[in-house]
Amino acid sequence: xxxxxxDNWWGEGxxxxxxxxxxxxxxxxxxxxxxxxxxxxxxxxxxxxxxxFVTLLIQGTALTAPGGLELCFMEGFxxxxxxxxxxxxxxxxxxxxxxxxxxxxxxxxVGHRGFRTELEPKLIIEYESSDYVRIMTRTEPGREGGTATxxxxxxxxxxxxxxxxSSTNGPLSKSRARRMGKSIARAAGLDYRKK
Numbered sequence: 029x030x031x032x033x034x035d036n037w038w039g040e041g042x043x044x045x046x047x048x049x050x051x052x053x054x055x056x057x058x059x060x061x062x063x064x065x066x067x068x069x070x071x072x073x074x075x076x077x078x079x080x081f082v083t084l085l086i087q088g089t090a091l092t093a094p095g096g097l098e099l100c101f102m103e104g105f106x107x108x109x110x111x112x113x114x115x116x117x118x119x120x121x122x123x124x125x126x127x128x129x130x131x132x133x134x135x136x137x138v139g140h141r142g143f144r145t146e147l148e149p150k151l152i153i154e155y156e157s158s159d160y161v162r163i164m165t166r167t168e169p170g171r172e173g174g175t176a177t178x179x180x181x182x183x184x185x186x187x188x189x190x191x192x193x194s195s196t197n198g199p200l201s202k203s204r205a206r207r208m209g210k211s212i213a214r215a216a217g218l219d220y221r222k223k
């Protein structure tokens with residue numbers, strides 16, 4: 029059985045694929061090191077679990093419905109919710125993230141991919157040996173008067189503003205950002221600084 033090369037861009041050895049040759053002037057896949065990799069499927073697991081939970085909740089409630097009209101309404105809502113969720117996930121081009129480091133050219137390459145989209149380079153950052161990786165925290169206004177806290181993984185250079193490589197938020201964002209920052213710093217041969 030022949031493997032689909034389009035779905036295997038997360039693995040190693042993709043430098044030999046002809047569709048990557050168009051980006052050869054931007055990034056040398058031969059000397060790259062993958063510092064962070066999250067597949068679209070792994071990124072969609074929280075949303076899929078929400079869809080499964082809502083389905084189970086509605087199915088349990090639908091069984092206690094007294095009449096046929098209520099049952100049809102609940103089942104229709106369930107199908108609409110799950111269908112909208114799946115369509116949204118299929119069209120989201122930023123579900124998967126891949127951060128690669130090319131130490132030979134001193135570049136960090138960030139690409140995104142969805143279920144139905146190809147790997148697209150979104151950001152290329154050049155760095156120097158004197159730069160360092162740092163996690164910076166920022167807050168933005170959230171819904172209903174709350175705030176959302178983001179952890180930005182940045183390349184810091186003396187005399188210039190930090191360049192954000194990636195951002196993360198959520199309950200585990202601090203440890204995830206620290207792990208990503210250390211991995212990027214190790215792959216690029218840079219210092220990782222807490223402050």
